Amino acid sequence: MTAYWNRLSVGSRAFLIVVPALLVVGAILTVGIALLLPPVLGFLGANLPLARFAAAATAIIVVTIPTAFVIIYMELKVIAAMNLRVGPDRVGPYGTLMSVVHGLKVLAKEDFTPRGVDVPIFTLAPVVVFASIPLTMLVIPFAPGIFGQDFNIALLYFFAISGLSVVGLMMAGWASFNKYSLLGALRAAAQAISYELPLTLSVVGIIILAGTMSLNSIVQLQAGSFLDWNIWKQPLGFVIFFIAATAEANRTPLDMTEADQELVAGFATEYSGMRFGFFFFAEYVNVFVVSALSAVLFFGGWNAPFDWPFPVTLNLDPGGMGLGLIFLIALAPVVGTIILGLPFWLLSSRVSTLRALVIGFVLFNLLIVGAFMGWAFISAAWVSGLVWMVLKTFVFVFIFVQMRGTLPRVRVDQLMSFAWKWLLPAALLNIFVTAIAVSILANR
Amino acid sequence: MEGIWYVVGFACAGISFVFLVIGLSWLISHRTRGSRGKGLPYESGIDTYGDTHGRFGVSYYLYALLFVAFDIEVIFIFLWALVIRDPIPGVLSSMFLFVGILLLGLAYAWRKGVLTWR
Numbered sequence: 001m002t003a004y005w006n007r008l009s010v011g012s013r014a015f016l017i018v019v020p021a022l023l024v025v026g027a028i029l030t031v032g033i034a035l036l037l038p039p040v041l042g043f044l045g046a047n048l049p050l051a052r053f054a055a056a057a058t059a060i061i062v063v064t065i066p067t068a069f070v071i072i073y074m075e076l077k078v079i080a081a082m083n084l085r086v087g088p089d090r091v092g093p094y095g096t097l098m099s100v101v102h103g104l105k106v107l108a109k110e111d112f113t114p115r116g117v118d119v120p121i122f123t124l125a126p127v128v129v130f131a132s133i134p135l136t137m138l139v140i141p142f143a144p145g146i147f148g149q150d151f152n153i154a155l156l157y158f159f160a161i162s163g164l165s166v167v168g169l170m171m172a173g174w175a176s177f178n179k180y181s182l183l184g185a186l187r188a189a190a191q192a193i194s195y196e197l198p199l200t201l202s203v204v205g206i207i208i209l210a211g212t213m214s215l216n217s218i219v220q221l222q223a224g225s226f227l228d229w230n231i232w233k234q235p236l237g238f239v240i241f242f243i244a245a246t247a248e249a250n251r252t253p254l255d256m257t258e259a260d261q262e263l264v265a266g267f268a269t270e271y272s273g274m275r276f277g278f279f280f281f282a283e284y285v286n287v288f289v290v291s292a293l294s295a296v297l298f299f300g301g302w303n304a305p306f307d308w309p310f311p312v313t314l315n316l317d318p319g320g321m322g323l324g325l326i327f328l329i330a331l332a333p334v335v336g337t338i339i340l341g342l343p344f345w346l347l348s349s350r351v352s353t354l355r356a357l358v359i360g361f362v363l364f365n366l367l368i369v370g371a372f373m374g375w376a377f378i379s380a381a382w383v384s385g386l387v388w389m390v391l392k393t394f395v396f397v398f399i400f401v402q403m404r405g406t407l408p409r410v411r412v413d414q415l416m417s418f419a420w421k422w423l424l425p426a427a428l429l430n431i432f433v434t435a436i437a438v439s440i441l442a443n444r
Numbered sequence: 445m446e447g448i449w450y451v452v453g454f455a456c457a458g459i460s461f462v463f464l465v466i467g468l469s470w471l472i473s474h475r476t477r478g479s480r481g482k483g484l485p486y487e488s489g490i491d492t493y494g495d496t497h498g499r500f501g502v503s504y505y506l507y508a509l510l511f512v513a514f515d516i517e518v519i520f521i522f523l524w525a526l527v528i529r530d531p532i533p534g535v536l537s538s539m540f541l542f543v544g545i546l547l548l549g550l551a552y553a554w555r556k557g558v559l560t561w562r
Contacts, residue, residue, distance in 0.1 A: 416507070
């Protein structure tokens with residue numbers, strides 16, 4: 001038995017281990033789902049609010065993972081392009097799986113606790129930093145009907161919760177028993193509280209215009225074309241908001257908390273493994289959250305930037321075709337694959353029949369998925385809303401990434417005096433100009 | 445009231461997600477005790493000296509004090525922004541007065557050099 005095992009290659013050993021394990025796990029999962037699913041579904045069906053909560057919590061927490069991976073990949077690739085480098089191109093098509101591999105690597109690394117560390121607080125710090133993320137995403141409206149909860153104080157709630165992550169950074173720095181960590185955490189706290197004021201004051205203009213703090217209502221009030229967006233009424237507010245948001249998300253050029261030339265790695269110096277990973281996971285998702293908030297407040301959220309010049313309506317009635325529908329479903333893949341693969345087979349003698357069929361099959365699938373997405377985009381308001389919202393959000397994410405590749409880091413004294421001497425008076429000026437304008441218009 | 449349960453539930457969900465992933469990482473990563481040097485705080489190769497939780501610059505406290513004053517102002521401004529369209533006598537001037545007094549405080553701090561980082 002041992003001799004036989006030793007003669008196998010690594011791949012076949014892995015095969016012999018993985019396949020039986022998968023079979024066993026699959027059997028257990030099948031039995032478990034068959035036994036547990038009906039009572040769980042029945043329970044959730046009887047308690048619809050609970051089902052909505054479970055769906056919302058799962059969706060928001062699961063969405064953070066691909067978001068962070070996409071932003072990390074963007075950062076690698078965009079900054080590489082700005083430095084005239086190629087960037088990651090080995091793992092996956094165009095290196096797209098690089099950030100996933102980074103994530104798995106951090107997951108498998110040793111999570112070391114140095115001596116002299118206050119262990120409970122040291123462990124709780126990344127938890128506090130990350131837990132504020134789903135709480136802030138709770139109030140962001142992604143599309144009509146796609147939001148966690150619509151509070152009437154959503155904006156105030158957002159700023160209150162996003163301030164929590166500073167507590168986590170402070171816990172990390174204090175518990176690390178390292179002078180660099182402590183200095184990084186103190187700077188994080190000083191920077192966050194200084195930029196918290198311009199950040200919160202810059203959106204007061206929007207509250208005055210909208211008359212409400214509910215983010216859903218703020219988006220609905222910006223409906224129409226792109227001329228109705230708040231950016232045209234609050235340009236100064238947006239500039240202040242964006243600078244302050246850069247500081248709140250600890251992004252370059254305002255990332256004094258982890259200035260590696262001065263402070264090793266700031267608050268994260270003593271961290272390793274997954275507890276380290278969560279700080280940066282949280283930072284990248286934070287970039288997404290801040291970008292989504294700027295899209296919601298200033299750029300119309302889920303509203304399309306323009307109406308379609310001609311109305312598009314699709315009246316599909318699949319049931320009307322009767323038996324023809326069954327033939328269509330049965331024949332369309334075969335015919336489509338052959339038709340799409342035929343040109344490749346005819347035009348190039350290097351493409352074998354099998355390869356042409358594979359190409360045709362892939363093209364057909366892309367076509368069908370594209371057609372289905374287009375149909376959903378036209379006929380479902382929440383799909384088009386989600387598409388616009390994600391597009392706008394990723395424009396801001398791109399700007400954050402580009403800023404990191406463009407601007408040098410500022411000094412800590414410049415950072416602090418800029419917040420107090422320029423941004424705070426400018427934000428107050430913005431508020432009072434807006435207030436006077438609104439009251440003059442209201443009394444006329 | 446439903447919203448409060450969402451907040452509590454999302455907090456629990458986020459915290460349990462972090463602990464789940466850290467637990468998974470604890471299961472699959474290797475662990476070594478290492479030597480004495482491995483457990484020392486990393487301060488660029490020099491052994492740590494003196495008390496870490498010692499004294500640090502006074503500027504941090506001054507900024508924190510200023511922040512408390514202005515953050516309470518922010519909460520009042522948020523509420524004021526909601527009622528600015530209502531016909532309340534002196535809705536604009538009272539807030540101008542309030543913020544003006546606070547700005548006097550900011551000007552005093554500026555004059556005293558508190559806003560300059562040292």
